[in-house]
Amino acid sequence: MGVGKTKRMPRAVREQQMLDAAVRTFGQRGYMAASMDEIAELAGVSKPLVYLYLNSKEDLFTACIRREARALTEAVRAGVRPGLPADGQLWSGLRAFFTHTARNPDGWAVLHLQARTHGERFAAEVAAMREEIVAFVTQLIAAAAREAHRDPDLPEREVAGLAEALVGAAESLADWANATPGVTAKQAAATLMNFAWAGLGDLMAGSPWPAPEESEEEPVAQAG
Template sequence: MPRAVREKQMLDAAVRVFAAQGYQAASMDEIARRAGVSKPLVYLYLHSKEELFSACVERESRALMTAVLRGVDVRQPADRQLWDGLRSFFLHTAEHPDGWAVFHTRARTHEPFATAAAKVREDMVSFVTALIHAAHREQAQHGPLPGPPAGAEGKEREAVALAQALVGAAESLAGWALTDSRTGGMSADQASATGANQAAATMMNFAWAGLGNLLEGRPWTAAAAQPTG
């Protein structure tokens, strides 16, 4: 069997075990058993439990970013790009729940693996920040942008803050969606697609609708929430 195929078998098995048991509790014996190989062969290919886990984190994080970027057409308006990106994100996490658990949940609790997981989040934030800037540019063609925060530095900080909030909300929603097993009799593929559409729509209504108000100069203010009369 070609080395690449054998390594894929080992990584597939390792992802399932690490997702279910965590890094510390996962057994190399169990990983080898699920991969259908001997434990010495796992060590020959991946050298150590730490390197095996690192390889799993790297593979799963790269697969998620690739899925998101492939789902986005940069020629589309910013809101359409965000919708396509969100849908691709939720569809991938639904179809690869073990991979999501490995690099999002398991890796974040163990150094140095947390660094790799943080890098994926930084890439997501950068992607969304770029979309927010694109939305600003689109809005500028139709009217003035909202004034505060003043200056280029203030606007950059605001865009990054909005992107951080949106990515955090999407991560939280993905985790919740994976625990919500109501499929209504649908197949797994149908349930994944339906769930991805619903989650993406939730995020667009929650985040992009509010961002639209901000771009049109109607930001929420504490003064607006004061009781009247």
């Protein structure tokens, strides 16, 4: 079953195909309901080959979490434009985040829903990624505070709290954007930017954060 096929392709490539199929299946069906038969079929390989390469359903799921976590953190880091002022950096990072979660809804479901609802081992994997993102956002906010020459008024603990708030808001909005037909990555990023940068007070007073003009090199992904 498929042994002939597998010889034509390097193991690394075949493995990525299995992970693609697994992320899609875990993300859409949920970890419990997903079957190894289904994953093997979707990957176009035999079930024994999936076990040979990835060992067990648990290990396959762990490999999915790690790959999707790395892809997400790399997308955000790559998206942030270091030369911009603080709000521009935040905007570019949020655009990258929501574009990634909109384009990879199954990967996001694996990370934010499935990985946290099926035991502490998987939850710890995704907690490590979250800590990395919170640390990154903390740096961004601290740099913004230094830039504004206001460090003495914004103590380290307050910066850490703001980063937690921002990351929690982004996670919640990514779930919402992916579950709400017609919400684009750009809209989700703009909502969060309004909230995080301008605040509800400014919004109510009619002063949202002034989003820059759309640049052509950043196509907006459709959610869903």
